[in-house]
Amino acid sequence: xxxxxxxxxxxxxxxxxxxxxxxxxxxxxxxxxxxxxxxxxxxxxxxxxxxxxxxxxxxxxxxxxxxxxxxxxxxxxxxxxxxxxxxxxxxxxxxxxxxxxxxxxxxxxxxxxxxxxxxxxxxxxxxxxxxxxxxxxxxxxxxxxxxxxxxxxxxxxxxxxxxxxxxxxxxxxxxxxxxxxxxxxxxxxxxxxxxxxxxxxxxxxxxxxxxxxxxxxxxxxxxxxxxxxxxxxxxxxxxxxxxxxxxxxxxxxxxxxxxxxxxxxxxxxxxxxxxxxxxxxxxxxxxxxxxxxxxxxxxxxxxxxxxxxxxxxxxxxxxxxxxxxxxxxxxxxxxxxxxxxxxxxxxxxxxxxxxxxxxxxxxxxxxxxxxxxxxxxxxxxxxxxxxxxxxxxxxxxx
Amino acid sequence: xxxxxxxxxxxxxxxxxxxxxxxxxxxxxxxxxxxxxxxxxxxxxxxxxxxxxxxxxxxxxxxxxxxxxxxxxxxxxxxxxxxxxxxxxxxxxxxxxxxxxxxxxxxxxxxxxxxxxxxxxxxxxxxxxxxxxxxxxxxxxxxxxxxxxxxxxxxxxxxxxxxxxxxxxxxxxxxxxxxxxxxxxxxxxxxxxxxxxxxxxxxxxxxxxxxxxxxxxxxxxxxxxxxxxxxxxxxxxxxxxxxxxxxxxxxxxxxxxxxxxxxxxxxxxxxxxxxxxxxxxxxxxxxxxxxxxxxxxxxxxxxxxxxxxxxxxxxxxxxxxxxxxxxxxxxxxxxxxxxxxxxxxxxxxxxxxxxxxxxxxxxxxxxxxxxxxxxxxxxxxxxxxxxxxxxxxxxxxx
Numbered sequence: 001x002x003x004x005x006x007x008x009x010x011x012x013x014x015x016x017x018x019x020x021x022x023x024x025x026x027x028x029x030x031x032x033x034x035x036x037x038x039x040x041x042x043x044x045x046x047x048x049x050x051x052x053x054x055x056x057x058x059x060x061x062x063x064x065x066x067x068x069x070x071x072x073x074x075x076x077x078x079x080x081x082x083x084x085x086x087x088x089x090x091x092x093x094x095x096x097x098x099x100x101x102x103x104x105x106x107x108x109x110x111x112x113x114x115x116x117x118x119x120x121x122x123x124x125x126x127x128x129x130x131x132x133x134x135x136x137x138x139x140x141x142x143x144x145x146x147x148x149x150x151x152x153x154x155x156x157x158x159x160x161x162x163x164x165x166x167x168x169x170x171x172x173x174x175x176x177x178x179x180x181x182x183x184x185x186x187x188x189x190x191x192x193x194x195x196x197x198x199x200x201x202x203x204x205x206x207x208x209x210x211x212x213x214x215x216x217x218x219x220x221x222x223x224x225x226x227x228x229x230x231x232x233x234x235x236x237x238x239x240x241x242x243x244x245x246x247x248x249x250x251x252x253x254x255x256x257x258x259x260x261x262x263x264x265x266x267x268x269x270x271x272x273x274x275x276x277x278x279x280x281x282x283x284x285x286x287x288x289x290x291x292x293x294x295x296x297x298x299x300x301x302x303x304x305x306x307x308x309x310x311x312x313x314x315x316x317x318x319x320x321x322x323x324x325x326x327x328x329x330x331x332x333x334x335x336x337x338x339x340x341x342x343x344x345x346x347x348x349x350x351x352x353x354x355x356x357x358x359x360x361x362x363x364x365x366x367x368x369x370x371x372x373x374x375x376x377x378x379x380x381x382x383x384x385x386x387x388x389x390x391x392x393x394x395x396x397x398x
Numbered sequence: 399x400x401x402x403x404x405x406x407x408x409x410x411x412x413x414x415x416x417x418x419x420x421x422x423x424x425x426x427x428x429x430x431x432x433x434x435x436x437x438x439x440x441x442x443x444x445x446x447x448x449x450x451x452x453x454x455x456x457x458x459x460x461x462x463x464x465x466x467x468x469x470x471x472x473x474x475x476x477x478x479x480x481x482x483x484x485x486x487x488x489x490x491x492x493x494x495x496x497x498x499x500x501x502x503x504x505x506x507x508x509x510x511x512x513x514x515x516x517x518x519x520x521x522x523x524x525x526x527x528x529x530x531x532x533x534x535x536x537x538x539x540x541x542x543x544x545x546x547x548x549x550x551x552x553x554x555x556x557x558x559x560x561x562x563x564x565x566x567x568x569x570x571x572x573x574x575x576x577x578x579x580x581x582x583x584x585x586x587x588x589x590x591x592x593x594x595x596x597x598x599x600x601x602x603x604x605x606x607x608x609x610x611x612x613x614x615x616x617x618x619x620x621x622x623x624x625x626x627x628x629x630x631x632x633x634x635x636x637x638x639x640x641x642x643x644x645x646x647x648x649x650x651x652x653x654x655x656x657x658x659x660x661x662x663x664x665x666x667x668x669x670x671x672x673x674x675x676x677x678x679x680x681x682x683x684x685x686x687x688x689x690x691x692x693x694x695x696x697x698x699x700x701x702x703x704x705x706x707x708x709x710x711x712x713x714x715x716x717x718x719x720x721x722x723x724x725x726x727x728x729x730x731x732x733x734x735x736x737x738x739x740x741x742x743x744x745x746x747x748x749x750x751x752x753x754x755x756x757x758x759x760x761x762x763x764x765x766x767x768x769x770x771x772x773x774x775x776x777x778x779x780x781x782x783x784x785x786x787x788x789x790x791x792x793x794x795x796x
Contacts, residue, residue, distance in 0.1 A: 003506060004508045004562075013463075013658065013661040053451045106402065106529060132530070240664075241668030261405070263414065267641070269640060275669075
């Protein structure tokens, strides 16, 4: 009655580990500010539900394994606004970015192959790789460098004959770093010189602050056949529950191979694809408004966090997360303590311990904060965090 | 610029192979009767769209990785009507039965492990296993035995120290066999004696004809912790495009392990889960009516096919497929010929070559027919098949 080694080797979701503590806190009528999750509170454009509500289909049918044609066509138009030119046979619709990444990795790597990923990284990268026997080779980025990439040499030192690809999210979850043109070009050069693919998770590409330049790997023509963009409508349109993502690449042979995996699950859901096709027509002022909201939240949060003594912090350039270093030994213990042993005016905060975003034994004194709640709530939550941290460090003597 | 061995070893969808011929036929204005696909033409219960149209949610949010609570609760109630008693922590919602099967196999088997499957089987079983490095060990069932299972000895001869489970669909796609109580009990005994799991794909369980008794593996209490039911709403409610399935097992530890995989893809789509929760409340007369429709179709098709000389045929007991043996050497060549080189009054039929439903080198002279179209169309399609077969055998001299 054994289970597979592959499943036993996988960790339980680190997010889930804290959930029972949050539930216990709430059952004691504590208010919990959720700084731990990436579920935006912005409204999904009404186009989505309006279109679905207008449908008169009598049968909820299978769609094409590649994805709904209209949805793909609208993706093509949408990318044109970014200066990216893709054709129908260069895009596959997936069940969120998660499935897109899983299928891409399955098509590129065998058991024992390696993928280089700058850490800290989105924690599910590790689980997805582990589930299919691919080894993550982390390359550490540091808060002191504002989480920008280490040197070309450092990357090259990580490459072995098992290395298949470099995977990164840009802007980054969890750090909020937006890679510079030089960084993108260095990665591209490494990919070309060492025969690697680049998997670029750009699901946060619409969240770039301070008019910072965003450079997509999709623009780097000399390595176009080595680049796979992983995309999703979840964050862009605040439609996480629609589970609509895409795999985008100029490598048509790769698309043909990944299609085999798409066919095994027949298709993505019909309704969500129809709604998603509408989402891609959302007027640009939606982004302007939501970007403005997130920028204000980032600024408010950053300013509040700056008031907390002895923490290390760097201003995020994109996405809606920040990683901060705390004056504690074990940030997970602190996160549990906040939920279980602490409250201020019967309120507390929930954070994500950042060690789960590393593959190396690092990040023990770091946490990730998501700023997807209201500005006033962010201020209150930061103040509670400040008070909690003072009390914790006093109690624990660290 | 290589791809993984795992993806290169996978076959392109055998269904897809004939699609260009069907498209070419249609572009010549030939009418093509689709006897090749399992997309039912019955209306999805209106409850599904009505509920979704009534929603007033402003944000399309992530749901729980285990699945929407109400949907799980309604599954529990639904199974009670079948005499099956499951709890919340014994059910996971999946993106169709396909994902349910993939996750179950990933949790049970490592690369090189073996799964015994009676053949002919649903062709994607092979692809799903192949994608994760699990080897299919087929055990052949024959049209002459009405596709019932071979002896206990035959099964035991297939078991090695790599065997993890026996997987079967009941009623079977593609054969329409419904396994007897004795067959189910024999499999259960083998599972117990040889420490195996039983993965029972029961997505067609509501399509049982002639008041034949259906026995679910979920009823076999002595091996309850070894049984995993794979279920789906696709066929039952004619809602294939909703992609809502489930993994159901009394083995709570297995659920806990599979949940790790569910968490990696965050959740199933929100809307489809809400609609699916309603589907499970569909009044029983929907099944009575749709079962009646399919039974009539089966009878009409069976009677028409009986009129074709030199074919071997057995009456399906369930599901909505039939496998028939043709007096040809290469049924795939015949299927292509029907689309490319033949028409009768400018009409032709599309069939599925059955060799793709085997893992052994068998089924070359067999095809699968799905009876998911109208009775009159089935009669016409059968008559066209008869004429086509006469002409083909005359031309090819077989």
